[in-house]
Amino acid sequence: MATVNSWLEYKQHTKHCNLLNRNTMDLLAFKERLANTLISLGRTKAFITPPRKRGRPSTTPTPEPEVQPAKTKPRSVDSTPYEETIKDGLDHMPTFDYKPNSSRCKNRPCKFKTNVYCDKCNIHLCFVPGRECYRQKHRK
Numbered sequence: 001m002a003t004v005n006s007w008l009e010y011k012q013h014t015k016h017c018n019l020l021n022r023n024t025m026d027l028l029a030f031k032e033r034l035a036n037t038l039i040s041l042g043r044t045k046a047f048i049t050p051p052r053k054r055g056r057p058s059t060t061p062t063p064e065p066e067v068q069p070a071k072t073k074p075r076s077v078d079s080t081p082y083e084e085t086i087k088d089g090l091d092h093m094p095t096f097d098y099k100p101n102s103s104r105c106k107n108r109p110c111k112f113k114t115n116v117y118c119d120k121c122n123i124h125l126c127f128v129p130g131r132e133c134y135r136q137k138h139r140k
């Protein structure tokens, strides 16, 4: 008996829901039609212009101009470092620049070119067997 009852209840419920659904659909259809009507009405200029808001002036945030992130300049290699810096013996690391063109060694009077530079001093110095300008420049 209970089963039949719940089935009936279920049926009732479904019916109810269907009815609701149909109503909802009808309402949606109505809303859509209304919207369409309004849109066609809105062809007149006055309607299109949105009514001005009353009260405090709207503080619509003006879109910030896109700030282009300043291109991070590549560390200016071969700028003259302070002698004190060259000789301080701290964190000087011979580094490859991997550039297609090598740069002039800054250990005068050496005129060779090298792809090795000190990443602290930012100066190119030979770092090859026979030309230890890197060491000389930092030690002399």
Ligand SMILES: [Zn+2]
Residues within 6 Å of the ligand: 085, 086, 092, 093, 118, 119, 120, 121, 122, 138
């Ligand atoms: Zn250095």
Ligand SMILES: [Zn+2]
Residues within 6 Å of the ligand: 105, 106, 107, 110, 111, 112, 125, 126, 131, 133, 134
């Ligand atoms: Zn050199």
